[in-house]
Amino acid sequence: MTRNSLFLRITLDALLFGAVFFLPWWVALVLVIIGSIFFFAYYESIIAGGILDMLYGVPVVFLSWMLFPFIHTLLFVCIVIVIVFVKKRMR
Amino acid sequence: MNKTYRRNEQSKKHLVIGGAMFALFVLIATVARMFLPSLSDLASRIATPVWTAGEHASLVASLGGIGAWGGGLLVAENRALKEEIEALRNERATVFADAHTYTELMSRFGRSLEEERMGILAGVLSTPPRSLYDTIVIDAGSRNGVSVGMLVYANSDMPVGVVARVGAVSSVVELLSSPGRHVEVVVGASGEIRASAEGLGGGNFVIRIPRDISISVGDPVSLPTLSGACIGYVSVVDAVPTDSFQTIRFSFETSLQDLRFVMIRPYGTSIFLVDGMTLPSFGTEEVSEDASSEDE
Numbered sequence: 040m041t042r043n044s045l046f047l048r049i050t051l052d053a054l055l056f057g058a059v060f061f062l063p064w065w066v067a068l069v070l071v072i073i074g075s076i077f078f079f080a081y082y083e084s085i086i087a088g089g090i091l092d093m094l095y096g097v098p099v100v101f102l103s104w105m106l107f108p109f110i111h112t113l114l115f116v117c118i119v120i121v122i123v124f125v126k127k128r129m130r
Numbered sequence: 131m132n133k134t135y136r137r138n139e140q141s142k143k144h145l146v147i148g149g150a151m152f153a154l155f156v157l158i159a160t161v162a163r164m165f166l167p168s169l170s171d172l173a174s175r176i177a178t179p180v181w182t183a184g185e186h187a188s189l190v191a192s193l194g195g196i197g198a199w200g201g202g203l204l205v206a207e208n209r210a211l212k213e214e215i216e217a218l219r220n221e222r223a224t225v226f227a228d229a230h231t232y233t234e235l236m237s238r239f240g241r242s243l244e245e246e247r248m249g250i251l252a253g254v255l256s257t258p259p260r261s262l263y264d265t266i267v268i269d270a271g272s273r274n275g276v277s278v279g280m281l282v283y284a285n286s287d288m289p290v291g292v293v294a295r296v297g298a299v300s301s302v303v304e305l306l307s308s309p310g311r312h313v314e315v316v317v318g319a320s321g322e323i324r325a326s327a328e329g330l331g332g333g334n335f336v337i338r339i340p341r342d343i344s345i346s347v348g349d350p351v352s353l354p355t356l357s358g359a360c361i362g363y364v365s366v367v368d369a370v371p372t373d374s375f376q377t378i379r380f381s382f383e384t385s386l387q388d389l390r391f392v393m394i395r396p397y398g399t400s401i402f403l404v405d406g407m408t409l410p411s412f413g414t415e416e417v418s419e420d421a422s423s424e425d426e
Binding site (some may be wrong): 091112124 | 144148152155169170172173174177180181184256259260261262263265267294295302304308309310
């Protein structure tokens with residue numbers, strides 16, 4: 040990882056964690072998609088999803104049979120996995 | 131042939147990796163769920179000062195800003211006088227903020243702060259759509275006497291949610307409009323049409339009732355309480371000739387984004403139950419004591 044891309048990644052992380060606290064959830068989602076596209080395995084997004092769930096989450100009915108309090112984490116994990124696979128396929 | 135075989139092998143490998151990652155996620159989620167209350171409490175403790183500072187900054191900014199008053203004149207003043215002026219300005223901004231808060235409380239709840247001790251007054255730290263969950267975070271927790279299942283009011287008699295999770299200094303309130311939640315409502319001014327409103331999130335609801343019942347846009351929707359608290363007005367009536375039911379949509383009368391204070395009560399003036407609401411334990415204890423004394 041070059042110094043420039045590391046700086047960009049840290050900047051995006053700062054924006055992402057700021058968005059978690061102060062901005063609507065879809066801003067964080069857009070930042071996660073951007074991060075996953077431009078950086079390899081954007082793991083920070085999973086931490087951001089976990090923070091979103093811990094701050095605002097309540098157990099919700101998931102797949103109509105279980106109470107699940109990690110909707111954001113699951114969503115961000117899926118996004119990261121899908122984008123990693125799509126990037127591999129496109130090479 | 132060789133290429134196809136390699137591609138199949140690769141996709142199998144990808145599937146295995148994907149499955150393993152998902153299994154790992156489920157495992158982590160299960161473990162994290164066991165520690166969720168303490169983790170959530172820790173996160174809330176860290177986030178509360180951040181939210182409070184953001185809220186205070188926006189309030190001061192909306193009132194005109196501290197440093198914006200006559201900065202040019204201060205250049206000529208000596209340091210002592212400058213400090214004194216700064217102190218006075220800060221004091222004035224605080225007084226303005228307090229007066230603003232007090233006026234808002236009076237207009238919303240129609241009573242003084244002393245009287246409000248009947249319930250638990252809490253500031254709103256975050257409102258939808260901060261997350262996918264239809265929740266608000268308030269700055270009162272178990273230390274203030276908040277417990278899971280209490281009703282949360284936006285003004286004197288309009289409940290907006292139920293306390294779903296309690297930390298030491300903050301709580302998460304699940305709104306009545308949370309997707310999948312059902313609330314009993316009365317549609318129309320006559321008070322004769324009762325229906326179950328389903329939450330759609332963001333303060334929006336949908337009702338499905340037979341098409342024969344006459345409902346029009348602008349009809350009030352209220353809760354079946356003694357005071358008949360109006361929670362909104364019908365905004366859309368969707369009746370299709372092929373469907374024997376009509377779909378009615380409405381949203382909270384109060385804007386959730388502008389919500390700054392809420393009142394938490396065990397069950398207060400409302401005589402109705404919503405999903406997830408629990409009666410406070412002292413009520414059941416009294417009942418059981420009475421029952422045991424009657425048995426004796």
